[in-house]
Amino acid sequence: MPTTRSENRDDSHQDEPHNLVELMQAIESIETPSGRIRFDEVLDAIGRRAFGPLLLLAGLVTLAPIISGIPGVPSLMAMFTLLVCIQLLIGRRTFWLPRWLRNRTLPSDKVHTALKWMYRPACWIDRLLHRRITFMTGNLGMQLSALTCVIISIAMPPMEFIPFSVNIAGVALTLFGLSFMARDGLLAVLAFAITGLSLSVVLIHFL
Numbered sequence: 001m002p003t004t005r006s007e008n009r010d011d012s013h014q015d016e017p018h019n020l021v022e023l024m025q026a027i028e029s030i031e032t033p034s035g036r037i038r039f040d041e042v043l044d045a046i047g048r049r050a051f052g053p054l055l056l057l058a059g060l061v062t063l064a065p066i067i068s069g070i071p072g073v074p075s076l077m078a079m080f081t082l083l084v085c086i087q088l089l090i091g092r093r094t095f096w097l098p099r100w101l102r103n104r105t106l107p108s109d110k111v112h113t114a115l116k117w118m119y120r121p122a123c124w125i126d127r128l129l130h131r132r133i134t135f136m137t138g139n140l141g142m143q144l145s146a147l148t149c150v151i152i153s154i155a156m157p158p159m160e161f162i163p164f165s166v167n168i169a170g171v172a173l174t175l176f177g178l179s180f181m182a183r184d185g186l187l188a189v190l191a192f193a194i195t196g197l198s199l200s201v202v203l204i205h206f207l
Contacts, residue, residue, distance in 0.1 A: 013096060016043060016047035018181055021123040023056055024115050031107035032079045035128070035158060039080075040102035049094050051142065053085050055149065056177025060157070063170030064114035067106065078156035081173065085146040129178065133185025145176050148195055155202050162205050169199040 017023035026045040030037055046053045058081045062068050068077075084095050135141060152169050159165040176182065177193035 012052060016050050016062050017056075020056070021119070021126050021177060023053055023060070025112070026123055027057075028112065028115050035108055036105040037108045037111055038102070038144075039104045039106075043102065049145070050181075051084070051088055052177050052180030054095060054177070055173055056181065058084075059170050059174030059177050060114075061170070062168055063174055064118065064157050065167060066110050066114045066117070068166050068170065070106070070110070073106070074169075075157045076101070077173075081149055081156075082153040085149045088134040088146045088176070089143060089150075113155070117158070125178070129182040129187075132184045133189065134183050136185030136188040136197065137180050137183045137199060141188060142180060145179070147192070148192060149173060152195055152198070155199055158206065159198070159204060162201060163206045165198060165201045165205075168194060168201065171174050172198060 017026055027037075027042055030041050030045055032041075042057065043054075046057060048054075051080055058077045059119075060079045062074055066072055080097070080101060083097055087095050149172075152172060156166060156169055156201045159169060172194040175187045175194065179187035179191060
């Protein structure tokens with residue numbers, strides 16, 4: 001990826017994705033001559049300062065079976081979500097991630113296959129996005145959502161042992177991310193409901 005693009009993303013929010021398709025296109029544009037895509041390159045592509053796109057990224061990776069089925073990926077996304085949400089809760093404006101996390105890679109062919117699979121439903125979802133119930137995406141709503149995502153991230157590693165439960169958590173993270181990108185509070189409400197469902201699945205399984 002050209003350096004100027006990365007620098008522009010660090011200096012401004014104008015190039016950050018505002019919906020699901022834009023985020024997917026940003027990831028798809030990353031050049032991967034080695035056949036693997038570094039997590040740091042994805043962060044450069046979508047921006048490092050906005051809570052919504054980062055949360056949506058974690059959700060998409062966790063939601064897509066072809067990617068989340070790779071051993072360790074759900075736990076990686078759990079750590080990523082936990083770090084981002086804790087930093088939001090303590091008031092950081094730019095999210096920091098450790099080098100070992102930023103240097104993790106995924107097979108680019110699996111990433112592109114997952115993006116191709118998700119593109120059509122993403123277009124349909126984007127048409128449904130509207131600014132509504134905006135108090136759910138204000139400062140208080142964002143903090144409550146971040147706290148909920150902390151709980152999700154803690155529950156995600158055990159979910160690797162429960163079929164499809166990680167994908168349900170991915171749906172919740174995706175909806176939280178989209179809600180903040182589009183200021184659509186209805187999606188936040190749905191995300192809280194799905195979070196309750198995913199946590200119930202874990203409790204039922206282990207009790």
